[in-house]
Amino acid sequence: MKLERIIHSLDAVVITKFMSDGDEIEWACATDLMSEVLYYSKDSSVLITGLTKQQAIRTADIADIRVVVFTRGKEPDTPTIELANEKRITLLITPYSMFTACGRLYEAGLRCCPE
């Protein structure tokens, strides 16, 4: 799925952006548990999480995930945004809950990382 479609489906606010709208995201990983991200995710995934802390960005970077979405409109603190900039992670905020955000992306055709 193109990044542009993810942004549109989630009515997301773009906080940092290091990809073009046409770049493809293959899979989605949705969790607040960072070890689950490391265990189950694939690269070229989007991480959807309610954990709006530096740890989410750090974990995404280690796992080669280039797009992170924070749910429920939760705004990250400055160090988290700075880390996203440093690691060139595209960071989005969606007003939707985790459940709704996942539902909207699923409806648009995105699927969970295969185990």
Next chain:
Amino acid sequence: MHIKDTIEGSFHIVGGDFSRAGEASTEIKSILQSLGFNKEIVRRAAIATFEAEMNIIIYTTAGILRYEITPERIKIIAQDMGPGIEDIELAMQEGYSTAPDWVREMGWGSGMGLPNMKKNSDEFRIDSVVGEGTTVEMVIYLDNTKD
């Protein structure tokens, strides 16, 4: 790029310091990337190293993260001065965790750390003495395929 000699180094990790959590692993990942290793090998090594680093930060007062890269393999050794693990078999079970609530609020402590280290390693060893500390040794083979 071919490695002829052994490349090694270490990082001191301070327990409880979440603000710097992951910096050592990120640096090791950068070193592996700069050596031109296969992307999947770098990812596996980075994930295993990050989980080991997080365990030192979460459970111990301090520890050392060492890396050793030879033409054949990447070796990561995480040695801590923590409380040790009473029952290693239990600790290796997915979902088993002794992490306190504040750690869970930071997104960690779901009981997947040790299983994840093992999953991403070709060789995995863990030694622990209660009251003294734990040493985890992980080896990832290089298949000499480069990106």
